[in-house]
Amino acid sequence: MRTIDHFGPSYPLTKAAVRGVTLVGSGEAEELDLLSPNIDFFVESIDGRIYSFVACTPDFIRRHLQENGLKAFISPGLVIVSEISVECLLAAVEECLSLDLLERIGIPQIAG
Numbered sequence: 001m002r003t004i005d006h007f008g009p010s011y012p013l014t015k016a017a018v019r020g021v022t023l024v025g026s027g028e029a030e031e032l033d034l035l036s037p038n039i040d041f042f043v044e045s046i047d048g049r050i051y052s053f054v055a056c057t058p059d060f061i062r063r064h065l066q067e068n069g070l071k072a073f074i075s076p077g078l079v080i081v082s083e084i085s086v087e088c089l090l091a092a093v094e095e096c097l098s099l100d101l102l103e104r105i106g107i108p109q110i111a112g
Contacts (some may be wrong), residue, residue: 019048043102079096
């Protein structure tokens with residue numbers, strides 16, 4: 001796991017409202033695996049509330065639907081990004097905050 005806790009000027013809402021974004025299964029490498037079709041991540045707010053998300057690419061969803069003969073794809077905490085990268089994940093968090101959707105889209109976690 002890797003936690004991002006410093007947010008640049010492109011992410012003012014994230015900087016003000018988020019303590020950290022933890023990427024699950026990303027290891028300690030600076031770059032994420034861009035070939036990975038999805039990644040789980042947690043967002044911890046300044047007040048300690050934690051929400052889980054899964055980010056995936058449109059290609060992943062399309063392949064999943066085709067390979068499994070499905071007509072729909074539903075997933076709690078789903079965030080669609082153009083690629084699996086820190087930049088795209090932080091942009092998704094910033095967008096959730098700008099639309100006041102963090103608590104509606106994210107899955108609340110019980111800290112323990």
